[in-house]
Amino acid sequence: MSIGYACLNIGTPNTNIRSVMPRNANPEKLTEVTAHNLDALEKMVDYNIANDIRLYRISSDLIPFGSSPVNTLNWPQIHKEAFERIGAKIKKSGMRVALHPGQYTVLNSSTEDVVERAITDLLYHDKILTALGTDTTNKIVLHVGGIYGDKEAALERFAKNFQSLPESVQKRLIIENDDRLYNIEDVLKLANRLQIPAVYDNLHHAINPPPSGGNDQYWIAEAKNTWKETDGNQKIHYSQQATGKRPGAHTDTILLETFLQFYDQLDDPTIDIMLEVKDKNLSAIKCQNAITATPRPVLLEKEWGRYKYAILERSPAIYQAIRTLLKDKEVYPVQEFYRLIDTAFDEEIHPGCAENAAAHVWGYFKKNATDTERIQYEKNLTNYRNDTGTLATLKRQLFKLSEKYKVDYLVQSLYFYLD
Incomplete structure (x- = not known):
């Protein structure tokens, strides 16, 4: 099949x-x-x-x-x-x-x-x-x-x-x-x-x-x-x-x-x-x-790597619940895993949660970022917080940095693709 x-x-x-x-x-x-x-x-x-x-x-x-x-x-x-x-x-x-x-x-x-x-x-x-x-x-x-x-x-x-x-x-x-x-x-x-x-x-x-x-x-x-x-x-x-x-x-x-x-x-x-x-x-x-005929926890862990920041900006509670769910490597909770993901996507993106998720993503390259990139990030974040800029602008910068610094884990993250 x-x-x-x-x-x-x-x-x-x-x-x-x-x-x-x-x-x-x-x-x-x-x-x-x-x-x-x-x-x-x-x-x-x-x-x-x-x-x-x-x-x-x-x-x-x-x-x-x-x-x-x-x-x-x-x-x-x-x-x-x-x-x-x-x-x-x-x-x-x-x-x-x-x-x-x-x-x-x-x-x-x-x-x-x-x-x-x-x-x-x-x-x-x-x-x-x-x-x-x-x-x-x-x-x-x-x-x-x-x-x-x-x-x-x-x-x-x-x-x-x-x-x-x-x-x-x-x-x-x-x-x-x-x-x-x-x-x-x-x-x-x-x-x-x-x-x-x-x-x-x-x-x-x-x-x-x-x-x-x-x-x-x-x-x-x-x-x-x-x-x-x-x-x-x-x-x-x-x-x-x-x-x-x-x-x-x-x-x-x-x-x-x-x-x-x-x-x-x-x-x-x-x-x-x-x-x-x-x-x-x-x-x-x-x-x-x-x-799948061969259920393996690694399948869900791979999925979680792509979804997690998109979940974090919607529901920190569900983000934590999924992390807890995946700790037991002896089980394969596939239905509960996707139920939690679907539930999270029923929720709107909350500004405070979005800032938190953006900070997590920024953390992957903040040590390597130039002063100009850091200043631009802080400006985009402040503008979003004050409703004078958009989350899309902030994410565009983070995506470009992910590509520049070759963080493939982030380039493939659904955080950048799911609104």
Whole structure:
């Protein structure tokens, strides 16, 4: 079993995906931004390998204007070395990657121009996976699309247009139940007809179940039948409903107790679970640590090293409670550890606590800091205390000092990334 996350990484420097304005989309700028994005992707792949994450969804924005006539560059060839290097890391680590075109990629549209653009976009996504040298277990996830007043006709159009896709795209395409139009029963009928995998989404099912009913366990088992050996392990999407928000809105983080209730009902220990959640890789590691077959206190200690100053500026009491919790090296209190972290993030940052946390961080390099850096730190701290400056300004200085003095422990601290 692998647990993964989608697109963006929290807490790893220089992993932002850049875009280009149409007016600036000249060959030089497109090449520059693509190179940056591939470098960001490589850093995220390296992070995943270091943290034993073997499932990852690549951003569709990797190549600026990748499926648009605006970008006429032969970007797979221009960046061949980077693609091959990243692809080699993916394959060697046993990682499985995917892409998920957005809502405007509608293969069953009643408008021919929309269908043509959808096909072009699918070709672009396939080109990325091909440039990386990945096999057909690395997928492109797509929703069925719209209904346009006639569901059966819309399904027929999807099937017809699917047949016009190149074989390489057909072998990668998997279809997902959505939260409004096509429930899991609809998707399974289409998947069985086309002999392609169906990916089950638990939250979409909760919002848009078929009239026949059926729980997660039942439909996951039904969807499993659509996955062939050449497709790899069955993959599902898992998310949780954000309280007080529109149906389908994802939570900021995965609540571990709820996830474990879901996990415990799974029959297949090899299934891959893609998390859809706002804190991305942080929830992936949380869930991974909770179900690991080899629980080791060092896993939680590593996590604590990244979280602790973000906790300290919110709740010194919880900070101390977690320190106490981790003292006993004979136990693995994973659920209580993350419960305390989640509780702390429900609290606002208190100015006095924020000053205390900043002082702890400053302590890592105050002996090496120049007089100018010390004066600037004291000024930023005073301005924040007097409400004439911001905590963000203070943290920016501390982050720059962490980089300058090569305190990697701090550069990777979530203190700088979680507001």
